[in-house]
Amino acid sequence: MLPLPLRVLRLTLACAFLAASGPALLAQRVAVEARHGVVTSAHALASQAGVEILQKGGNAVDAAVATGLALTVVYPVAGNIGGGGFMVIHLAQGGQHIIDYREIAPAAATRDMYLGPDGELINGPGSSTVGWRASGVPGSVAGFALALEKYGSGKVSWADVCEPARRLAAEGHAVTQTTANGLRNSARHLGRFDESRRVYLKDGAFWQTGDWWVQRDLGETFARLQKFGPREFYEGETARLIAAAMAANSGTITLEDLKNYRAVEREPLRGSYRGHDIVTMPPPSSGGIALLQMLKMIEPHDVAALGHDSSAKYHLFTEAMKRAFRDRAEYLADPDFSPVPVAPLLDASYLRQRFADFDPDRTKPAAEIAPGLGKAVVAAVPAPESLETTHFSIVDSAGNAVANTYTLNGAYGSGVTIPGTGILMNNEMDDFTSKPGTPNKFGLIQGEVNSIAPRKRPLSAMTPTLVFKDGRLILITGSPGGPTIINTVLQVISNVVDFQMTPMQAVEAPRIHHQWMPDVLTYEKLSMSTDTIRALEARGHTVRMRQSYEGTYQGDAETVFIDADGLRHGAADPRKGDSAAIGY
Secondary structure, eight states: OOOOHHHHHHHHHHHHHHHHTGGGGGGOOEEEEEEEEEEESSSSHHHHHHHHHHTOOOOHHHHHHHHHHHHHHHOOOOOOOHHHHEEEETTTTEEEEEEEEEEEEOOOOOOOBBOOTHHHHOBBTTTSSSSTOOOOOHHHHHHHHHHHHHSSSSSSHHHHHHHHHHHHTTTEOOHHHHHHHHHHHHHHHTSSSSHHHHHHHHGGTTTTOOOOOOOHHHHHHHHHHHHHHHHHHSSHHHHHHHHHHHTTTTOOOHHHHHHHHEEEEEOOOEETTEEEEEEOOOOBBHHHHHHHHHHHHHTTTTTHHHHOOOOOHHHHHHHHHHHHHHHHHHHSSSSSSOOOHHHHHHHHHHHHHTTTBBTTTTTOOHHHHOOOTOOOOOOOOOOOOOOEEEEEEEEESOOOOOEEHHHHHHTTTTSSSETTTTEOOGGGGGGBBBBBTTTTTTTTOGGGGGHHHHOOOOBOOOOOOEEETTTEEEEEEEOSSSHHHHHHHHHHHHHHHTTTTOHHHHSSSSEEOOOSSSSSSEEEOOOOOOHHHHHHTTTTOOOOEBBBBTTOOOOOOOOOETTTTTOOEOOTTTSSOEEEEOOO
């Protein structure tokens, strides 16, 4: 196992300490600077895996695959090969490309599969969030393989990029305090399933900080992937183990589902903001459309003059968020199954009209905001929200770059571990509309357009994004956090463009969130003054501090900034205790 550079160890320890204090208490730090390449992710060992591949001659895509596979081992709360996600690629000599490796619904999925005899949503095992029926067909391995095949350097092999993950699993790694606490906090969820209890809870004894954790089954899974290639996951012994376990536990994923899975390429969404070009995710992610809508709504306003932490700025951003999320609820879904009105939603005249009723002195109640292109669904009620997913950003010495966001959905996904593989499965079926008009676990209300259907991809909020100035890539960013992802990315971009913040300032700065329903503006702990809260309440807002099982902070915006001299700045978000940027 490669030793961590001293500067990375210092950064990791600092992040672990500062994450407990919250963004409002952070002392300004500098980002990790690198002349050649930089990887920033939620765990130092995964960032090191990416740098290892860069130093072997691989490019940013090669390093992204190694980082994503390594996160499966060291960051099991969201790192995965049992889930899926999205990758935005920039090739210095070849433009931008999108890999959609989102999970798909199994062939046996039905529109009402999560409704009980009384027509109400099922809770607990058998629901869209817990157990063997909660998983879509995983896409991570296929997505990484497609990216490597089409856009990798050709200088490193599939076996090479699997090796750091295999080594970390088979030879072991030290359990961090963040991992130990996360597993213990999810003991009820993971403890429902014998294999998850054995592997991830140490049979109830719990992994402790500093324990050396060997994941033998997961190491053997990566060894099979090395030997037989990525299709082994879908057609080999790993596929057979997944299908057999599903069949034995009334799950819905079959061997045929796995064989039929394919990652796909899509056209990037493109927009602009104050002379900067934005490249981001198209549907089935809702993130890119909502991000570009909000940027265009706020662009006519002098955001910098309002002041970063002012009630006026927070009010402006909240009103844009409400309208974008209202459109999200109505129109966005898998474009392979339902027509998504991308061009009308991003039309400049439409967005001017959409925000024409903005009142700087008064909020518009969410219940009064209609979808901008017609139709309407019923209002939502509050629901708990997870923060889990994970994002990493990479740039190499040639200027190639990757923004990748992927997930198991909730923390540790469905809670199910496939026996003999070490693979945690996703609970992405909850991202469909299980019952139109009823909020999912993120409190999001969605319409019929995102209903469950066989082989359909569920709607997502993941928003891996690239920002260019005068044709030059300057920013690579994204975040976890369910629906908060979109608003986190919005604020990081605004921090850089409107307020000329340094990369670490842009990442550390406090964040707010509104998602139309519930009609609540949330803020991070200690990040908003009493005077500001009162000023927002005077405008009619309901303002609350964020509350979640994991804390009161929003997102994990692992970000890379490239300055005019070509110096790479890796900004690891201190909201995650193990996050680290590593450069060379």
